[in-house]
Amino acid sequence: MEYKNLLVEINNGIAVLKINRPKALNALNSETLIEINDAGRALQKNKDVWVIVVTGEGDKAFIAGADIVEMKDLNAVEGMLFSQRGHDAFATLENMNKPVIAAVNGFALGGGFEVALACDIIYASDKAKIGFPEATLGIFPGFGGTQRAAKLVGLAKAKELIFTGKMIGAAEAYEMGLVNKVVPHEELMKEVMALAEKIKSNGPVAIGLAKECINKSLSLDMDSALMLEAKDFGLCFGTKDQKEGMTAFVEKRKATFKGE
Incomplete structure (x- = not known):
């Protein structure tokens, strides 16, 4: 570029x-x-x-x-x-x-x-x-x-x-x-x-979803904001990063995230 x-x-x-x-x-x-x-x-x-x-x-x-x-x-x-x-x-x-x-x-x-x-x-x-x-x-x-x-x-x-x-x-x-x-x-x-x-070093998909929730918190009422949080939290569990992060924790090793 x-x-x-x-x-x-x-x-x-x-x-x-x-x-x-x-x-x-x-x-x-x-x-x-x-x-x-x-x-x-x-x-x-x-x-x-x-x-x-x-x-x-x-x-x-x-x-x-x-x-x-x-x-x-x-x-x-x-x-x-x-x-x-x-x-x-x-x-x-x-x-x-x-x-x-x-x-x-x-x-x-x-x-x-x-x-x-x-x-x-x-x-x-x-x-x-x-x-x-x-x-x-x-x-x-x-x-x-x-x-x-x-x-x-x-x-x-x-x-x-x-x-x-x-x-x-x-x-x-x-x-x-x-x-x-x-x-x-x-x-x-x-x-x-x-x-x-x-x-x-942390999970990039989770950080991106957390950023969305935080940014929108000021423009949403509490119920809507919590619904967004629950949805995005749930989306984390469909990622390879979440599986890697939690598996690494259980196995007492450092997680290697790929943004997937």
Whole structure:
């Protein structure tokens, strides 16, 4: 897979999807959003990929935001279409049945942090800066930020971040519950890859089904959510992975999963 604005590397079941516009601090233009969507779909279909890591090229920015140069002259309809491109791309990351980890290695502002919020787990460098500065530009987060941030940290905290446009450090983001873990900058990818390896060692079909249940829990009533859980739990028992996992436990050995 080759892209103009992305680097995609696959090694031993783990794919690293890197936004590669360092001169623009990895800002998201329409072309990049389309490429993220395409790459996500391709990784979803790739049976050799079990975990995806998303990060930014360079040492300054994860993704500094959406491309203001492209946005500044858009009209209302064009703005809506630009937003939809972001929705489509990030929904691909959010809804694929494989875990996606964000390695936030620097500035993650506006659309940049919206990418991270679409991932399942967020690890941040201690040098990372996070925020939604859109209101300072006369707009607001339009790539899912108003929805995902509110569901993650609650309405009041999401409103404070979005209304003020303030930028916060990684430690404060962790305290708010916006990121899972803060690690020393130089250790970020090592920590993220260790996490990816740990996840990869478990049953991938079960993880994909669990992800579906967790993601849908916020949009379903309890009875419907529990019905989905029972259905997906049952589906696990039709897999070779479940037989291997439980047989390995009984035989006191490490399970070898194949995603089947």
